[in-house]
């Protein structure tokens with residue numbers, strides 16, 4: 001993997017001594033490695049993006065939309081290889097890896113549609129109370145943007161940033177995660193294939209040091225970051241040094257609230273989807289189950305039964321429901337939580353161990369009646385580990401759900417839709433699902449309240465995040 005990065009329209013080799021290694025988590029074996037981009041190469045990428053900016057932002061948005069449609073089309077054509085790579089590098093089951101490709105295609109298609117409407121929305125007249133004045137609104141590209149992403153949904157997270165940024169007329173320097181260093185290369189391949197003007201998209205691979213070089217670079221106009229709160233805080237400090245805008249998509253410890261009027265089997269299905277999809281490595285994992293005490297016993301019995309039937313294994317077997325954790329670091333973190341649970345004397349309903357397999361596999365795990373001050377209840381684990389707690393009233397359920405530093409998402413399960421809507425309104429989060437799996441539509445927003453982040457992605461809000469609003473006002477006299 002020598003020519004692994006994409007700067008100013010050219011494939012280049014990383015010049016840092018630091019190596020980034022892609023592993024197959026089913027085998028705990030490396031299958032590719034590459035040299036990271038050096039800070040000097042990050043500087044080249046930012047300069048290339050700056051140089052490309054005037055021409056790109058000066059194009060009609062409808063013209064930019066043709067490139068976005070090109071990305072969507074080319075992603076579709078590369079579907080099989082993208083699915084295979086995500087299965088190999090992330091350990092995603094085939095249906096999950098396929099869903100990620102579909103999501104990326106939908107994202108580029110959606111923002112192509114918004115870009116096509118942008119020219120007509122440009123220079124919209126503002127109604128003013130003063131007859132002697134006229135004013136109109138310009139929606140301008142914010143400039144050169146740095147995009148830093150994690151490894152859990154690399155294709156999706158990058159598409160959620162890249163598509164609106166390009167639609168708005170921004171030029172981009174994207175830094176993929178060191179855990180999944182290969183998947184975003186597809187965007188460079190496509191850029192080359194569809195003739196995206198050089199410098200509009202730059203991809204600089206590497207680890208934290210490459211991220212630091214990008215987030216502290218003075219030539220960036222905005223940074224959009226998805227990742228952990230620890231890194232988000234560091235990135236926010238560097239944005240503060242330049243007083244420049246920032247979008248942060250951070251962690252979560254989200255709740256699923258299950259009321260006693262629900263269908264128990266259906267509830268179990270949604271609980272499992274909320275904690276076992278992507279082996280629980282989801283910012284939006286509903287890792288805290290709040291269950292009404294009158295149904296706690298039968299619900300937990302069904303949950304245990306269903307989890308013990310879940311097929312965990314290598315995603316090359318299409319029968320598999322859940323794959324491994326994606327990295328050794330994540331495996332160590334989750335198994336350390338099992339140790340902590342043992343030392344805290346938590347009651348383990350099911351799981352709580354690593355599987356006797358060569359890769360980074362763990363069992364789906366449930367701890368019941370977890371004390372509210374336990375680290376397992378409070379901290380994001382990022383694995384298939386569910387903690388439960390009981391409630392007796394709607395008010396208590398809402399209070400328990402909101403008692404968290406995070407506020408990303410929640411799921412409400414109840415046959416009483418009036419109550420479900422009331423609870424949804426009271427929850428301090430960015431997205432609530434009622435009687436649903438975690439269906440994410442590109443038309444709806446994504447982002448968190450409280451410690452889960454700043455700003456929103458997806459929908460028209462995702463586009464606004466890359467636009468700067470300017471008004472031009474003149475006196476008619």
Ligand code: NAD
Nearest residue numbers: 149150151176177207208211212227228231249250251283
């Ligand atoms: P991470 O913070 O370790 O890394 C994220 C990215 O930041 C990587 O590309 C990494 O190389 C880079 N980075 C690391 N140190 C940096 C620094 N000092 N300066 C700049 N960049 C740096 O996170 P991760 O382990 O890759 O991802 C898991 C986290 O991401 C979880 O907390 C999860 O909840 C969060 N996440 C949030 C969302 C969301 O939409 N809210 C989505 C996916 C993941």
